[in-house]
Amino acid sequence: MAASATEPDGDDGLDYIAARLINGKLTGGPVEETVDLARIEKAVREILIAVGENPDRDGLQQTPARVARAYAELFAGLRVDPAQVLSTTFEANHEELVLVRDIDVMSLCEHHLLPFRGSAHIGYIPGPDGRITGLSKLARLVEVYARRPQVQERLTSQIADLLMEKLAPRGVIVVLECEHMCMAMRGIQKSGAQTITSAVRGTLQRDPKSRAEAMALILPR
Ligand SMILES: Nc1nc2c(ncn2[C@@H]2O[C@H](COP(=O)(O)OP(=O)(O)OP(=O)(O)O)[C@@H](O)[C@H]2O)c(=O)[nH]1
Numbered sequence: 545m546a547a548s549a550t551e552p553d554g555d556d557g558l559d560y561i562a563a564r565l566i567n568g569k570l571t572g573g574p575v576e577e578t579v580d581l582a583r584i585e586k587a588v589r590e591i592l593i594a595v596g597e598n599p600d601r602d603g604l605q606q607t608p609a610r611v612a613r614a615y616a617e618l619f620a621g622l623r624v625d626p627a628q629v630l631s632t633t634f635e636a637n638h639e640e641l642v643l644v645r646d647i648d649v650m651s652l653c654e655h656h657l658l659p660f661r662g663s664a665h666i667g668y669i670p671g672p673d674g675r676i677t678g679l680s681k682l683a684r685l686v687e688v689y690a691r692r693p694q695v696q697e698r699l700t701s702q703i704a705d706l707l708m709e710k711l712a713p714r715g716v717i718v719v720l721e722c723e724h725m726c727m728a729m730r731g732i733q734k735s736g737a738q739t740i741t742s743a744v745r746g747t748l749q750r751d752p753k754s755r756a757e758a759m760a761l762i763l764p765r
């Protein structure tokens with residue numbers, strides 16, 4: 545019998561995808577509490593019929609259930625509080641720039657639900673009390689916000705704003721460079737176009753010299 549997307553999926557399954565986004569520990573509730581997999585399955589079956597396909601043919605029988613599981617995973621960030629990612633901070637005598645470059649970003653644009661993909665570069669200057677966060681937490685933050693229906697501008701500023709709020713740093717800079725499949729696969733059909741967005745806060749915003757230094761590290765070419 546065909547496996548249903550609504551069946552329990554084991555310890556490593558959908559139940560824990562949202563929890564894994566935060567810290568790899570099983571702290572989240574079951575996906576079924578908040579994602580209606582059966583409803584997604586039904587909708588995908590309707591879409592297949594509407595585009596002129598036969599959802600009962602061999603290759604498509606499992607597709608609605610697969611798409612439901614895929615969407616649960618792709619939108620897992622809707623069920624995670626991003627602030628939890630930054631609950632671990634450390635004291636450090638470092639009051640200069642900390643920058644993580646080339647963090648892989650994959651998200652879905654909220655206009656077409658098609659992917660956009662590229663790199664995130666995140667830098668911050670710790671505040672006077674010198675609190676820093678784990679480097680991996682910056683990548684986790686990208687992941688939580690990216691696994692939601694997004695526009696690149698909001699994704700960029702959400703990351704910057706939460707870092708400002710939770711780390712109270714002197715400044716933050718977030719730059720995203722992405723290619724949007726909605727511009728490549730359909731519509732204007734221009735592949736290769738890179739959209740660059742930035743969100744700059746605090747001293748990095750106010751002081752052109754610090755901002756230029758950070759930008760030179762982020763976009764050296
Ligand atoms: N600013 C911004 N626009 C985006 C993003 N992702 C997709 N878009 C754009 O959203 C717009 C939606 O425009 P509409 O005219 O409502 O939709 P459309 O007819 O599908 O537009 P075309 O893509 O031009 O065919 C398009 O111009 C997309 O390129 C994003 O992350 N940020």
Ligand SMILES: [Zn+2]
Pocket residue numbers: 653654655656657658724726727
């Ligand atoms: Zn789009």
